[in-house]
Each structure stands twice: as C-alpha cells, then as structure tokens.
Amino acid sequence: MFRVVNYSNPQLRELLAGEYVLGTLAGPARLRFERLLREDTSLRDAVAKWEQRLAPLTEAVPPMTPPKRVWKEIERRVAPRTRESLWERAGFWRPIAMLASVLTLVLAVYTYVFMEYIAPLQPPVAYVAVLNDPQAQTAWLVSAADFNQMTVKVLKSPPEASDRDYELWLLPGGDQPPRSLGVIPASGSKTVPVPAELRAAMAAGKVLAVTIEPKGGSPSGLPTGPVLYTGVLLQTG
C-alpha cells in the first residue's frame, strides 16, 4: 500500500499522477493524493499531462444522450436567484464577493487611486471600475468622464505577454453576449473609444472583464481565453 509514499520522489509523483488519472487509486491513497493536489502546482501539471495523454481513450466511448431531466436540473441549479443575477454568476461571484467583504479596504484603495491617478485626469471622471484578479488584487483601473471613451490604466502588468493580447469586455447583462472594448497594452495606459452602439449599454453596475486573447484580439469578436480580471463600473459623482 502507500503507507510510506515519498511524495518528493519525482518518478513516483509522476507515476502516482498517472495512476490517479487512470483511476486505479482508491480509498486513502486517492484522498491523500487529492489533498496534495490542492497545494502542489507541479503535481497538478503532472496530472494535466496524464489527462492529455489518456484523453484520446474517451474517443472510444460511445456517446449516449442523457435524459432531458438532467439538463432541466442543471439549469435550475445554475439559475440566478434574483434579477441582479450578474452578481451571482460564475466566475464573478468570487472577486465580487471579496470586493464586497473588503469594502473598507477597497474604499481606501479607491481613495488612494483617486488622488493618485484620477484626480489629475482631465476632464473630471464620472465613472470608474477597479478590476481585480481572483485574489482581489487591483490590476487595472478603468475611468471615464462619459461613455464616449474610457481610459484604462494598468497598475499590475499581467504575466506572459509575449504572444498574447489583453482584451477588455463589457458584459451588458441579460442574455447579451460580451462586447469588446478593445485590446489593451500590458502596461502603461490607453484611452479607448467606446463604440457608438455600445454607449447605450454602458451604465453604473455593469461588469467589465479582461481576457487573454491571441495577438490582435479575439478573432471571433467574442472572448476565447481565460478571464484575468473583473470589476464593476461605479459612478463617482
């Protein structure tokens, strides 16, 4: 059994990752491995590699249409509970919940940021969005006097910028797909015009998000990469 497993032995880690993905680990060995996975990124990478290696086997599994009730139940479980559903949506609730729970801190940051970056800006700023990463660290600052154009200031440069671009999105809410506000450089600041057809959709309370996209921005006009930062557009005056 695995009573004396030495998880620092790289060959053994690699094999355990393979066994985990293959499905042969059971009981305490599987639980222990999963516990370890949570805090060990290189082990997670080893698991991801094994998943890639063995994934083609799923091609051999004949598809089976699940009963309709399965989708009904999924829909019910992911359904927004209130009309302000955007707040509860996946991918957003975490940073937003954190944003709320550390409201005083955010206000302090906001005051600092306002004095430092916004106050000197002309014309006066009426809207601001503080975009945070999932650890609730402020990464981007979006400010605007009106919705004709917005200024994006990068406070914390995103990682791995060589072959990618960072694209800013507006989430109009409801069933509307995200709308691009353009590609933003990985550092410095940039003023982007808001497309005329988007101005009506801009309002305090809307969510902005930044995704990683191929060079030049999403080829399809819709986000394709992972979400890096999110934030809510707030009215300042």
Next chain:
Amino acid sequence: MLSDLLARCALGDRAAFARLYEQTSPKLFGVAVRILRDNRAEEVLQEAFVKIWHRAADYRPDKGAPMTWMASIVRNRALDLLRRPNVESPLEDEDRWESDVPGPLEQVMRSAEARALMRCLEQLESTQRQAVTLAFFHGLAHADLARHLKQPLGTIKSWIRRSLQRLRGCLES
C-alpha cells in the same frame, strides 16, 4: 469551438452554456455511464456541468483541450461516487466488464492523438492492456483489477506502473 463556449460561460453567458451542454453531454454521459452503470451517472453529469459552469474561468487552454478538461471533471466525480464506501460494490457486475470494453478500439479512435495512443497500447502485453483499459473505462481500482484478473495485488500494481511508464515513453518518442 468548445474553448470559445467555455470562455463565454466564464463571462456568465447562459446561452453558450446551453450550447456547450448540447455539444458535449452525450460523450460525457457515455463516460459516466461506463464507470457507474446506473442512474448515478445522471447525478454525475449534473454535478459536473454545474461545476463546469462555476469553474469555466479556471479552464486553461494551454493545459489541454476543453473536452479533456471536462471529461476529467466527469471522470473524477464518477470515481468519487463509485468509491463511496456506503454504496454497494459494483463487483457483482464483474462478468459484464469483459464484453463491455468499447468495441474494436482502432475503429472508433480516429484522431492522430488517438492513433498514437492506440499504437502505444498495442505494445503492451494483452493482459496489461486489459488492466489499463478496465481501469480507464470502468474505474477499476488496483484491488478490483486484482480480483477481476485473478492476480496478486502486487502484480497488478507493477503492471499498471510498468504500463504507464511504457505508454509515456512510447507517446514521447
């Protein structure tokens, strides 16, 4: 594209989520049914898709295809349920496994990656290949394999490890 749909799920796009379900649920349901062989597969599919919706922003395209990511979520959930101690052991179904390994693998695996994996699987001895496929498709753990293939536990463990090492070596060559 599935990665596009996943990205839109991360941004809260429910229509994209519905399309993602439409396009991937038959394959993923098949995966869950193979492992659980009863209506717990429905529960697994449900939980997996709820998780996919909530975790869509965590998907990293550089760590594998969207289907690989989603299938792993389904497989892990199915294995959790299969291994839950209070559920009666599916070992009574033992006889059904042999005939139920998806039929001639080379006919259904068409992608280049699948053909490469197939070539490598063929280099394993047939009993060892059987152990690998039983584990992957039906979630048989070391002890289940030992009972089913009538081999000592230690033999099964070394078969699996050797098979994994050989598969990795073969796929990387």
